[in-house]
Amino acid sequence: PHPASTTVMAAGTELTLVGEGGVFNAAKPDHGGLLLLETLARHPLNPARIHDLGCGNGLLTTWLATRFPDAAIHASDDSSDAVASTKQSLARSGIDQNRVAVTWQASMSDEPDDSYDLIVLNPPFHHGSAVDPTLAFDLIDTAVRCLRPGGELWVVHNSHLRYRRHLARHGRVEQMARDPRFTVVRMTYDRST
DSSP, rough: OOEEEEEEEETTTEEEEEEOOOOTTTSOHHHHHHHHHOOOOSSSOOOEEEEEESSSHHHHHHHHHHHHHHHEEEEESSSSHHHHHHHHHHHTTTOOOEEHHHHHHHTTTTTTTTEEEEEEEOOEEEEEEOOOOTHHHHHHHHHHHHHEEEEEEEEEEEEOOOHHHHHTTTEEEEEEEEOOOOEEEEEEOOOTT
16 A cells, blocks of 8 residues: 655645654644744755754655755654655655655764754654653754754754753754744754853
């Protein structure tokens, strides 16, 4: 059987999402991811190297590939279903797969230090059925290791979770958007922090 797919409008761009196996949110866009994209779309950015950490069904990766056609884009996840879903979402959305590297890896473990200008993160906060807000902390720390000085980490999270203090250990943090459920923050990496 073919995996489920859905065509969606994300921050003004039509994308087709594919959901393989047990990937988070199947082939549907999640509300937090859409808020992150809408917020990114309102800000002038010109990153040369981008990483989508925890790419899921490819919503963020596919949009980023459309928005930044000249950037080197990498997406990773520790779920093989997510990697397969992202690759298919890119293909079904008409993105040349040679433009975007999609790999299975745990927390950017294969990525060199100081290698990205922009990293986006829509972190999990459940371990099984239990809420565990600390799951994002390791992902944040890993992302920071891979950011170039002055690079930006954009994170969307459930508004009741408090990630700002942890992010502030690594640089300047600004709230970029907030709705009743989700908050988008930007952390600009400062190695001296």
